[in-house]
Amino acid sequence: MRHRLTAMEIASYRENGFVVLDGIFDEDEVRRWREALDVALAARRSRLPLHEREYGSFFQDVDDYYDKVFTQKINLWMTSDAVRELVLDERLGAMAAELARVDGVRIWLDQALVKEAYANPTAFHIDAPFWSFHSDEALTFWIALSDATLQNGCLCYIPGSQKLKRFDNAEIGKDLGSLFDVYPEWREIEPVPCPVRAGGVVVHNGLTAHGAGANMTPNRRFAMTIAYMPDGSTFNGQQDVLTREQVEALSVGDPLDDDRQNPLVFPRPRARRGS
Ligand SMILES: O=C(O)CCC(=O)C(=O)O
Numbered sequence: 001m002r003h004r005l006t007a008m009e010i011a012s013y014r015e016n017g018f019v020v021l022d023g024i025f026d027e028d029e030v031r032r033w034r035e036a037l038d039v040a041l042a043a044r045r046s047r048l049p050l051h052e053r054e055y056g057s058f059f060q061d062v063d064d065y066y067d068k069v070f071t072q073k074i075n076l077w078m079t080s081d082a083v084r085e086l087v088l089d090e091r092l093g094a095m096a097a098e099l100a101r102v103d104g105v106r107i108w109l110d111q112a113l114v115k116e117a118y119a120n121p122t123a124f125h126i127d128a129p130f131w132s133f134h135s136d137e138a139l140t141f142w143i144a145l146s147d148a149t150l151q152n153g154c155l156c157y158i159p160g161s162q163k164l165k166r167f168d169n170a171e172i173g174k175d176l177g178s179l180f181d182v183y184p185e186w187r188e189i190e191p192v193p194c195p196v197r198a199g200g201v202v203v204h205n206g207l208t209a210h211g212a213g214a215n216m217t218p219n220r221r222f223a224m225t226i227a228y229m230p231d232g233s234t235f236n237g238q239q240d241v242l243t244r245e246q247v248e249a250l251s252v253g254d255p256l257d258d259d260r261q262n263p264l265v266f267p268r269p270r271a272r273r274g275s
Contacts, residue, residue, distance in 0.1 A: 001025055003091035005098055013099050017162030017208030018155075018194070021095075025143070025199040034145045036082035037112055037224055041073055048241060049078045056239035058130070065174050069122050071114040074241055076224075077107065087226050092141060093266030096228040099203060100137040104231030106262040108138065109241050115153045115221035121214045122153070122172060124179040126161075128206030129169040132240045133233035133256055136165050138206035144196045145222040150213065152221040155202050156193045158186050158209035165207060179209055229256065231264060 002024050013019035025033065047062070048055050077087040086092075087110045096105045108131055115122075128138055148154035161183070170179040180187045186209060193213075194202050204210055206227070215221055235250045242250075246261065256262050259269075 018204040040080035105228040122212035124211035161209040
């Protein structure tokens with residue numbers, strides 16, 4: 001696995017709010033993580049690890065159309081030992097921390113996002129407003145476990161949109177461009193499509209506007225994503241992927257530092273000597 005970033009990649013991420021990191025995983029690693037994902041997906045019936053009704057309202061309102069945008073399974077690290085090894089990899093966490101310019105990162109969530117054959121496009125949106133903390137440095141690693149192409153729904157970004165630092169959003173619904181009603185200033189910016197070979201990782205800031213095209217092929221597009229939050233992030237009152245019980249135990253402003261939900265992946269806590 002390549003785990004060093006070039007100065008150009010870092011500068012490009014800072015400027016545009018996204019960057020394509022080619023060749024992070026080699027062929028054997030891609031095969032290994034694809035198999036792990038297949039097993040984890042087969043073992044997981046619900047979208048989230050526990051019974052769905054315990055999570056945020058977004059997940060209860062999911063409709064037929066959204067189900068045909070992608071097959072989405074969240075926090076597989078909690079239910080699959082193999083996926084946990086990938087998601088909690090300290091080297092990925094170190095790259096995330098370097099891009100975000102923070103001392104440490106925790107996992108906010110992971111997602112398998114499989115755009116099935118002939119799946120719907122992913123409407124433009126930004127990620128951070130969905131989450132249970134506010135940070136303008138949170139970021140997502142979108143790991144391509146099959147080639148992502150213009151034909152099968154690779155990601156597409158509005159460059160520089162992260163700089164606005166606003167947390168208003170549009171839903172991932174049938175209207176591909178409703179985000180541009182919320183942010184009319186982005187209408188004139190040319191979106192940048194990001195095809196990437198299997199084993200590459202596309203990174204985006206949580207405030208960078210993005211979407212993906214329809215899958216116009218008979219094959220499945222496989223991605224595994226990891227969303228990182230800066231260590232020290234605090235609860236903002238939104239439920240998102242937390243259970244009702246977790247939310248009831250939190251007050252706005254509390255640190256999200258429970259390792260059972262948001263493990264610190266960089267720097268990785270070392271076992272204390274003698275313990
Ligand atoms: O994979 C997709 O189609 C969309 C991914 C996305 O929106 C994300 O990873 O934040």
